[in-house]
Amino acid sequence: MINAKDLTKRYAGRTAVESLSFRVEPGQIVGFLGPNGAGKSTTMRMLSGYLPPTSGSASVNGFCVFSQSLEVRRSIGYMPEMAPLYTDMRAKEYLRFRAELKGLAGAAMRRRVDEVMEQCSVQSVRRRLIGNLSKGFRQRVALADALLASPPLLILDEPTNGLDPVQIRQVRELLRSLRGRQTILLSTHILQEVEALCDRVLMIHQGRLLADDTPAALTRNLRSAQLWVELQADEAKAREALAALPGVRRIEDPPSSEGRDPDWVRLMLRLEAGQDPRSSVSEVAMREGWALRELHLQPASLEDVFVELASMDRAV
């Protein structure tokens, strides 16, 4: 559905995106993940044909984004960042205007507009001026606009930005219901969103692709699982004993030691990929006669993966 090769975008004196290559297969929901300013929006603008790449190429639905712009535009529903809308129009009126621009007409157009308004729960504000709508409603009007022509590909730039938790859940449900029928590329800087929704994650940092995998594989393969241990022991001794255990990569200080019981030592163990040394920790504690009151394995979150990848990237 999307095939990007060495996509690069340079602005005067600044590289926003650097030789980004990836493919998106039909029917997938792909999450574009990165901190603000990582180059997500720029990439999406290039894929929608709004901005040309400085070098490299991309095709959407088999059409080149640069030379076959109109065909590309017919294949996508694009929702830009910040959901720009005509504030002097009413929600329904706006959607009808957009539907007409996208080639719908007559009764079919009116039916489709009602349908997407229902899907995005904006029926209640259909007669209100967009300028008077809250951020959440505007965001959903823009999402409804992207859905209008039932395009094979949806490119959504931060679709849940500015929504409250209930609305976020609704939008995720909506996107999930489109799975299989439409391909979705969505960008976000919220990690749970990707974990909850996406088949694949493209992690991008400072304009470069860090990882391209399923959320599960990313969290599994990266050595970021944590083990929390709290013991009643001498700290130096405990550190030494635990660090020697197989599968433990290093011991890190817990983020906060405030309000801690002075008799107890709380440690965070970074583990090697796929290792679970919980039983050996309890064995050590028993052997040494230390009381053990916490032993908790926290699987790596995408956040850890991200932080890890970003720091590795910086080191290179």
Add this chain to the structure above:
Amino acid sequence: MRLLWILLKKELRSFFVSPVAYVVLALVMLLSGYSLRAALSILERGPSEGSIVQWMFQPNWFWLSYFFAFPLLTMRLFAEEKKMGTMETLFTVPVETWQVVLAKFSAALLVYGLLWLPSYLNFELIRWITAGQVVVPGGALAGSYLILAFMGAFNLALGCLASSLTSNQIIAAVVSFTLSLLHFLAGLFIMVLGRRVSESFVDIISYFASMEHIRTFSSGLLDTRPMVYYSSLTLLLLAFTHQVLEFRRWKP
């Protein structure tokens, strides 16, 4: 064609939901009322060579309204879309850039045409009140409105270009006003220089002397040269506007 009509409808709509169209209409009505009053007072003084139509389009009042209309009608067209970010939604649906340019320009031209309707009604009113004593020659009237349409198209195209260059409406308005005024003043050179310069120079200047054009047309004479001049400039400026907008897609 269909897309053009959809875009045109939307542009016309946004003229009339915002106060812009009404403000400009009111301003032009007021000033053209003053022009008419000036024209009538000239006729009151005694027999005159020109008709009421000619006097109507001479006074400063008329030119004031003329110059205010263009920036106000065009400043919003592209600058607002840029500012609001709607340029991005507009150019990611299957519409051609020229369709957008033409729709916006045509909408402005239609609203501009509407501005002269009250002045026409004024003429009819005078004909009716004076029971035909004040002669309003139809040919002169038609000629005046014809050249106003051509001059309007040119100045509106200038405004479109100014608006496409910036995302700030005020800057667009100032640029458009300044360029319109410069063009007008260049045409005034004839008056300033009089007969002191060579004939050929006067000939060149008279190509863009708007005041001369309106004098010719409001006496009922149709001259094709100004019509060709204004329409070709209009096309050129719209082509520039198109290129400015397309540049985004080509800029590496």
